[in-house]
Amino acid sequence: MARKPISLNISKEQREELVTMHRSLKLERRYVDRANIILLSSEGKTIDYIIEHVKLSRRVVNKWRQRFKLFGINGLKDAARSG
Numbered sequence: 396m397a398r399k400p401i402s403l404n405i406s407k408e409q410r411e412e413l414v415t416m417h418r419s420l421k422l423e424r425r426y427v428d429r430a431n432i433i434l435l436s437s438e439g440k441t442i443d444y445i446i447e448h449v450k451l452s453r454r455v456v457n458k459w460r461q462r463f464k465l466f467g468i469n470g471l472k473d474a475a476r477s478g
Contacts, residue, residue, distance in 0.1 A: 403436040429459045429471040
């Protein structure tokens with residue numbers, strides 16, 4: 396059974412920033428992957444397609460989609476850690 400697409404609505408400015416992140420050669424890979432997850436989601440790709448494309452787990456893909464929904468681009472940054 397195919398899952399239905401899970402689209403995220405993003406603004407033009409957010410799209411531009413995410414595309415810049417996705418194309419960056421200087422950003423760490425994890426940030427490029429996170430930007431790609433959001434871009435694919437905004438294009439209406441299915442969760443299974445996104446998982447296969449970015450080679451990350453369902454849990455990870457859902458985590459970054461949720462963080463983006465709650466906090467926007469800033470949600471794609473790593474949370475501060477104590478220590």
